[in-house]
Amino acid sequence: MFSNKKLAVAVSGAVLLMAGQFALADSTTDIVDALVSKGVLTEEEGKLISKGHETKKKAEGTVGFSNGFKIKSGDGKSNFSVNGRIQADYRGFDKGQSEQAPNATIANPAADTFDIRRAYVGAKGTFRDFINFEATVDAAGTGAYIKYFWLETAFSDAFKVRFGQFKPMFGLEQNTSSRFIDMTERDWAASIAPGVTKGAMVHGSPYAGVNYALFVNNGSNAASPGYLADASQKAADSNSNGDGKQWGANLRVNIAEILGNKEAIMHVGGSIAADDNVTRGAAGSLAFRTNARGTSFFNSQATLFPQTLDITRKGLEGIGAYGPFKLQGEYTTMNFSNTGLAASDDKDINAWYVNASYMLTGESYASAYKGGLMDRMNPKADFLGLGKPGWGAWEIGVRYSKFDAKDFDTNNAAINGSTNMSSNDVHSYTAGIKWITDPNTRFMLDYVFTDFNKAITGSLENVATTAGVTPYSNEKAVNFRAQFDF
Numbered sequence: 001m002f003s004n005k006k007l008a009v010a011v012s013g014a015v016l017l018m019a020g021q022f023a024l025a026d027s028t029t030d031i032v033d034a035l036v037s038k039g040v041l042t043e044e045e046g047k048l049i050s051k052g053h054e055t056k057k058k059a060e061g062t063v064g065f066s067n068g069f070k071i072k073s074g075d076g077k078s079n080f081s082v083n084g085r086i087q088a089d090y091r092g093f094d095k096g097q098s099e100q101a102p103n104a105t106i107a108n109p110a111a112d113t114f115d116i117r118r119a120y121v122g123a124k125g126t127f128r129d130f131i132n133f134e135a136t137v138d139a140a141g142t143g144a145y146i147k148y149f150w151l152e153t154a155f156s157d158a159f160k161v162r163f164g165q166f167k168p169m170f171g172l173e174q175n176t177s178s179r180f181i182d183m184t185e186r187d188w189a190a191s192i193a194p195g196v197t198k199g200a201m202v203h204g205s206p207y208a209g210v211n212y213a214l215f216v217n218n219g220s221n222a223a224s225p226g227y228l229a230d231a232s233q234k235a236a237d238s239n240s241n242g243d244g245k246q247w248g249a250n251l252r253v254n255i256a257e258i259l260g261n262k263e264a265i266m267h268v269g270g271s272i273a274a275d276d277n278v279t280r281g282a283a284g285s286l287a288f289r290t291n292a293r294g295t296s297f298f299n300s301q302a303t304l305f306p307q308t309l310d311i312t313r314k315g316l317e318g319i320g321a322y323g324p325f326k327l328q329g330e331y332t333t334m335n336f337s338n339t340g341l342a343a344s345d346d347k348d349i350n351a352w353y354v355n356a357s358y359m360l361t362g363e364s365y366a367s368a369y370k371g372g373l374m375d376r377m378n379p380k381a382d383f384l385g386l387g388k389p390g391w392g393a394w395e396i397g398v399r400y401s402k403f404d405a406k407d408f409d410t411n412n413a414a415i416n417g418s419t420n421m422s423s424n425d426v427h428s429y430t431a432g433i434k435w436i437t438d439p440n441t442r443f444m445l446d447y448v449f450t451d452f453n454k455a456i457t458g459s460l461e462n463v464a465t466t467a468g469v470t471p472y473s474n475e476k477a478v479n480f481r482a483q484f485d486f
Helices: 004-022 025-037 043-060 188-192
Strands: 062-065 069-072 079-097 113-127 131-138 145-156 159-166 197-207 210-217 246-254 264-279 287-289 296-299 308-322 325-337 346-359 393-404 425-438 441-456 472-485
Touching (some): 113 145, 131 159, 188 308, 188 325, 188 393
Antiparallel strands (some): 062 069, 069 079, 079 113, 079 472, 113 131, 145 159, 159 197, 210 246, 264 308, 287 296, 308 325, 325 346, 346 393, 393 425
């Protein structure tokens, strides 16, 4: 027959061994200590039960949610998570009347539309604390396609080698996840960055506050003639014509982190990428639209470029933040060079912006800075519903953007000042408010005013300046986004 003490030990052991099945693991030590202190268990018996529970817990691993559904091995060296995001947008437009015809009706206005801007689902994780991976599909638009697919060997925090399809580390806003950018849409400076493509990259953080990257990839090619961000993500080199590759480098330093200041961000960085012997396709290969995803105001013709050319991109970036205030800016230039270019073998497109943001609810931007980029903002108090405490985080911001492609004046009649089709000197002003209800959900509302600096008809709306089409000199837009990610 069992004694009362032995029965208590047996029951206690069974309860504690099952505790992990009911999310009681964190209280196991406290329960054992309490039983030992009351004399129900001896110290040896307490250690034996705790050891048995910890061994079982370690063997089983854990399943939970932390900004994604994650499975983690018992030894903590391997994990696997399922992730996704949905960005449901609305865009509305109003084009300003031209001074030449102030009472005329605008032809072919940009469409007011509801849109699924992004719909990602994917998986990522780590195997044995050494191999990192990601596979993500974007199901928005007319057909799903692989957005990211890469494998990485992490020799150390300072030295990681990545292969596959990913974003090379060029540009601040381009490499900031669309989940965490300041406005609903990235600026023109981000369009000039290389974007998603196939290649290899060495990167890491050798010291706290210092991040670097060296990369090589397919760049632009005949199978995918676009020159701007993400243009070559779906294609591989199909032939050896102009068989150059794009190479580049990036360096980012957060001086505040180096100095141990956890309340501030003092970020400076620079990027360079060279894309040699680019083979153009037959279609138009260089197009820009407003920051509200409205008018396409600049669209080059393929004949503007020779069959092969060299492209060099350079960028400077900075973030200054203290507590709930952040100032962010970026300057990017894209140079085209080749003796086959008419009138000049050296032409630039320049874009830059400055963005000021303020957290009305007092959250610190430094808490959302990770690995040289802005990351997830956690509200001080999540919004849990009307009548309940907590209103999430509220942010306001303004941005000024500049697009300058005046070097192309003499090469393309459809872009220069001699026609009303397009503009190569554009200013944009954005004001936005953001409600972050919890770390995974946010709502954004932007007002975007674009000044084309001349009367235009829009390069993609009218192939030529057609009789009866009224030029317009600006675009007013409202963008709204509802976003959830996990």
